[in-house]
Amino acid sequence: xxxxxxxxxxxxxxxxxxxxxxxxxxxxxxxxxxxxxxxxxxxxxxxxxxxxxxxxxxxxxxxxxxxxxxxxxxxxxxxxxxxxxxxxxxxxxxxxxxxxxxxxxxxxxxxxxxxxxxxxxxxxxxxxxxxxxxxxxxxxxxxxxxxxxxxxxxxxxxxxx
Amino acid sequence: xxxxxxxxxxxxxxxxxxxxxxxxxxxxxxxxxxxxxxxxxxxxxxxxxxxxxxxxxxxxxxxxxxxxxxxxxxxxxxxxxxxxxxxxxxxxxxxxxxxxxxxxxxxxxxxxxxxxxxxxxxxxxxxxxxxxxxxxxxxxxxxxxxxxxxxxxxxxxxxxx
DNA sequence: GAATTATATGTAATGATATAACATATCAAG
DNA sequence: CTTGATATGTTATATCATTACATATAATTC
Ligand SMILES: [Zn+2]
Ligand SMILES: [Zn+2]
Ligand SMILES: [Zn+2]
Ligand SMILES: [Zn+2]
Numbered sequence: 001x002x003x004x005x006x007x008x009x010x011x012x013x014x015x016x017x018x019x020x021x022x023x024x025x026x027x028x029x030x031x032x033x034x035x036x037x038x039x040x041x042x043x044x045x046x047x048x049x050x051x052x053x054x055x056x057x058x059x060x061x062x063x064x065x066x067x068x069x070x071x072x073x074x075x076x077x078x079x080x081x082x083x084x085x086x087x088x089x090x091x092x093x094x095x096x097x098x099x100x101x102x103x104x105x106x107x108x109x110x111x112x113x114x115x116x117x118x119x120x121x122x123x124x125x126x127x128x129x130x131x132x133x134x135x136x137x138x139x140x141x142x143x144x145x146x147x148x149x150x151x152x153x154x155x156x157x158x159x160x161x
Numbered sequence: 162x163x164x165x166x167x168x169x170x171x172x173x174x175x176x177x178x179x180x181x182x183x184x185x186x187x188x189x190x191x192x193x194x195x196x197x198x199x200x201x202x203x204x205x206x207x208x209x210x211x212x213x214x215x216x217x218x219x220x221x222x223x224x225x226x227x228x229x230x231x232x233x234x235x236x237x238x239x240x241x242x243x244x245x246x247x248x249x250x251x252x253x254x255x256x257x258x259x260x261x262x263x264x265x266x267x268x269x270x271x272x273x274x275x276x277x278x279x280x281x282x283x284x285x286x287x288x289x290x291x292x293x294x295x296x297x298x299x300x301x302x303x304x305x306x307x308x309x310x311x312x313x314x315x316x317x318x319x320x321x322x
Numbered sequence: 323g324a325a326t327t328a329t330a331t332g333t334a335a336t337g338a339t340a341t342a343a344c345a346t347a348t349c350a351a352g
Numbered sequence: 353c354t355t356g357a358t359a360t361g362t363t364a365t366a367t368c369a370t371t372a373c374a375t376a377t378a379a380t381t382c
Contacts, residue, residue, distance in 0.1 A: 033349080035359070054339070067361050074340065075360080090251040091306050093339060093368090108291050110300045121294035130269050130309050133282030138314035139271045145252050145308040148291055153299035194378080196330070215368070228332045235369065236331080254339090254368060 016046040019101045023085050032083065037066045041076035042097060045086055051094035051118050089118060091147045096120070106144050112152035119152075177207040180262045184246050193244065198227045202237035203246055203258060212255035212279050250279060252308045257281070267305050273313035280313075 023042060027034035044060045045052060058073035066072055077095050080086035086097050087107045098107070099120040108123045123146060134141050184203060188195035205221045206213060219234035227233055238256050241247035247258050248268045259268065260281040269284045284307060295302050 031350095033359075035348095037360075069362055070340065071342095072361070090308070108294065110291075110295055110298060110302075112300075113303070119298055119300070121291065121298070123290035123294065129284035130271075130282065130307060133269065133284065134271055134309060134311070137271055137280055137282070138317075139273075139280070139309070140311045140317055141271075141309045142274070142311040143309070145306060145310070146291060147251070147306040148295060148300070148302045148304070149306070150295075150301045150303040156299075156301055192379095194330075196377095198331075230333055231369065232371090233332070 012049065015049075016043070019046055019085070019097060022101045023083075026083065026085075037061060037072065038076050038079050040064050040066065041073070042080055042085055045080070045095060045097035049097070051089050051092055051096045051116070053094050057095065087120070089147060090145050091149065092116075092118075106146065108146040109148065110152070111147060111149045112155050113149050114151060114155040114158075117152055173210065176210075177204070180207055180246070180258060183262045184244075187244065187246075198222060198233065199237050199240050201225050201227065202234070203241055206241070206247055206256060206258035210258070212250050212253055212257045212277065214255050218256065248281070250308060251306050252310065253277075253279075267307065269307040270309065271313070272308060272310045273316050274310050275312060275316040275319075278313055 020039070020042065023039075024034055026032070040061060041057060044057055054070065054073045054077060057077065058068070058070060061072055061076070062068040077086065077088075080097075081088055081095070084098060084104070085101060086095050087109075088095055089109055089111065091111060096109075096118055100107075100122060103122075105122045106124075108121045110119045110121060112118070130141070130144065133139075181200070181203065184200075185195055187193070201222060202218060205218055215231065215234045215238060218238065219229070219231060222233055222237070223229040238247065238249075241258075242249055242256070245259060245265070246262060247256050248270075249256055250270055250272065252272060257270075257279055261268075261283060264283075266283045267285075269282045271280045271282060273279070291302070291305065294300075
């Protein structure tokens with residue numbers, strides 16, 4: 001089975017299973033608790049393979065027998081984001097599974113304003129001009145949010161404006 | 162009078178008056194309506210010289226005799242953002258007056274996680290690796306959000322952790 | 323300059339996103 | 353087994369943002 005991954009197709013089943021295996025191994029190595037609700041949250045993000053709001057994720061967790069209140073989703077999502085298994089897309093207040101699981105990276109997103117599809121890209125940490133600005137200011141960067149908004153290939157055709 | 166601007170001091174009164182003059186001229190040239198509520202909103206952002214939530218801005222507008230309901234602030238802020246007089250810091254759901262008023266630019270922010278001070282920097286649009294990723298994907302970038310989170314110079318001393 | 327259209331403002335109601343606080347349960351270490 | 357740390361569940365509340373609609377002002381057309 002294939003499914004859209006960003007703007008292309010790919011083997012979705014393998015993609016899910018790889019990401020779960022990677023997360024499991026990462027947690028085992030660091031003695032992090034990859035608990036059922038955290039695992040299920042990652043599964044939900046991976047299965048949908050697009051950005052999801054916390055309440056949408058929560059609906060799936062509730063349906064799977066976990067708690068039904070917002071902190072259930074927010075805590076699991078915070079765990080996944082903290083350890084790099086998922087990212088928060090700040091411009092959408094939404095979450096997405098990481099497409100480069102395992103690799104340490106600065107995530108960057110291409111967000112289509114028409115169809116809301118999001119593709120994760122990788123950028124060079126200090127090669128974006130921001131590093132220079134931070135050095136000049138004496139600012140110590142810990143995390144970077146890089147999000148581009150525009151039109152994806154297919155939406156450029158349907159809305160050529 | 163001087164006031165913190167990002168991480169340094171500067172002549173704040175001149176900074177406010179320059180930005181208002183620039184906005185006024187820009188609007189006059191394009192026949193945009195720089196109405197009292199829009200002007201006051203920019204004044205409020207400029208006077209505080211830091212990020213402000215929409216409801217905090219709304220409080221000042223209400224106190225100045227404008228409407229007291231959220232759309233009053235959101236509409237004025239949207240106008241300012243649309244025309245480049247202010248920016249939204251997505252990672253904080255907050256707004257800040259532009260520090261480079263008049264110049265067309267891709268805004269980038271250095272956000273201190275401890276004191277919440279935000280400094281605006283400028284980056285080269287297509288020189289940040291994101292341009293390459295977008296070209297590869299056939300994605301047409303219209304707008305970019307670039308926000309670095311970390312510790313500002315003074316907070317590095319007080320929290321050297 | 324009156325009629326028409328577009329733009330802007332004010333308000334009420336609601337929706338969407340996120341956290342604080344606290345009780346209970348489970349896990350890790352001594 | 354006891355203790356302390358971590359994780360989960362629930363209630364309530366805080367914070368951010370929009371829809372819908374009425375009224376007012378500005379720009380355009382005749
Ligand atoms: Zn990633
Ligand atoms: Zn699209
Ligand atoms: Zn700016
Ligand atoms: Zn600081």
